Amino acid sequence: MSINVHISIDMEGVSGVVHTDQTGQKGYDYNMMRKAMTLEANAAIEGSFEAGATTVVVNDSHGSMRNLLPYMLDQRAELISGSPKPLGMMQGVDDNSDISMCIGYHSRPGEKGILSHTIRGSSVVQHFYINDKPSSEFEINAGIAGYYNVGIGMIAGDSDIVNDAKNLIPNIIGAPVKATINKFSAKNLSGNETFKLIKNKAIECVENYQEFKPIKYKTPVKMSVEFTSDLMADVVSFIPGIKRESRQVISFESQDYIEAWKCMYASILLAGIPY
Numbered sequence: 001m002s003i004n005v006h007i008s009i010d011m012e013g014v015s016g017v018v019h020t021d022q023t024g025q026k027g028y029d030y031n032m033m034r035k036a037m038t039l040e041a042n043a044a045i046e047g048s049f050e051a052g053a054t055t056v057v058v059n060d061s062h063g064s065m066r067n068l069l070p071y072m073l074d075q076r077a078e079l080i081s082g083s084p085k086p087l088g089m090m091q092g093v094d095d096n097s098d099i100s101m102c103i104g105y106h107s108r109p110g111e112k113g114i115l116s117h118t119i120r121g122s123s124v125v126q127h128f129y130i131n132d133k134p135s136s137e138f139e140i141n142a143g144i145a146g147y148y149n150v151g152i153g154m155i156a157g158d159s160d161i162v163n164d165a166k167n168l169i170p171n172i173i174g175a176p177v178k179a180t181i182n183k184f185s186a187k188n189l190s191g192n193e194t195f196k197l198i199k200n201k202a203i204e205c206v207e208n209y210q211e212f213k214p215i216k217y218k219t220p221v222k223m224s225v226e227f228t229s230d231l232m233a234d235v236v237s238f239i240p241g242i243k244r245e246s247r248q249v250i251s252f253e254s255q256d257y258i259e260a261w262k263c264m265y266a267s268i269l270l271a272g273i274p275y
């Protein structure tokens with residue numbers, strides 16, 4: 001029996017990260033925090049193999065998706081890096097995956113949490129909705145994993161997203177690595193405590209991987225995006241099948257979750273081009 005583990009790792013929810021100076025490629029502290037991100041990935045990889053994983057694939061899920069340091073990453077894992085990728089933060093999940101984990105995750109806009117946003121952040125996306133419900137990256141990605149019949153068994157990030165994730169997956173294993181004070185400040189676990197926590201939760205997740213049910217949203221699924229400007233919605237509305245809901249909101253409906261996702265993701269990428 002083989003156990004194939006998928007890991008999606010973002011950066012805003014990494015312990016010690018509280019500001020965009022640490023998450024943007026031009027930021028002063030960026031190079032330091034990408035090491036921290038790589039070490040959090042290593043903790044999850046180590047835990048996965050210790051619990052019996054056969055393969056581990058890690059998808060770099062933040063910004064350019066070129067953050068993890070390939071030569072510092074646990075060499076037993078495969079690394080998916082770069083962007084754009086059709087499944088975005090969930091690239092690498094497929095019918096052969098047995099379980100997925102989310103590391104470094106954060107809340108959706110409008111909710112309490114460090115650097116809260118969805119996908120392209122405050123510059124493009126104001127809100128993302130699944131079936132008219134404002135949704136976090138975690139909720140979107142749980143649907144992508146669910147499409148391939150894969151459950152998400154573990155989430156690491158700030159205390160808010162870890163708590164919020166339990167509304168969708170009540171038995172998900174949480175690794176809160178920092179407690180939110182406000183959007184730009186947190187009380188963080190030390191590096192060593194963070195790695196220990198993530199490793200132990202990854203072990204628990206992989207040992208019990210069959211207990212995490214895949215998420216299937218009601219179909220036809222309607223996905224909508226509220227953009228930060230009218231012009232973005234204007235441009236995206238050129239695409240046949242996209243419905244204009246209001247000045248800044250567009251939507252797309254499909255029987256197929258991945259079709260809806262790809263249409264929304266392409267729309268967001270298109271909207272982000274400067275005109």
Ligand SMILES: [Zn+2]
Pocket residue numbers: 010011012061062063
């Ligand atoms: Zn991110």
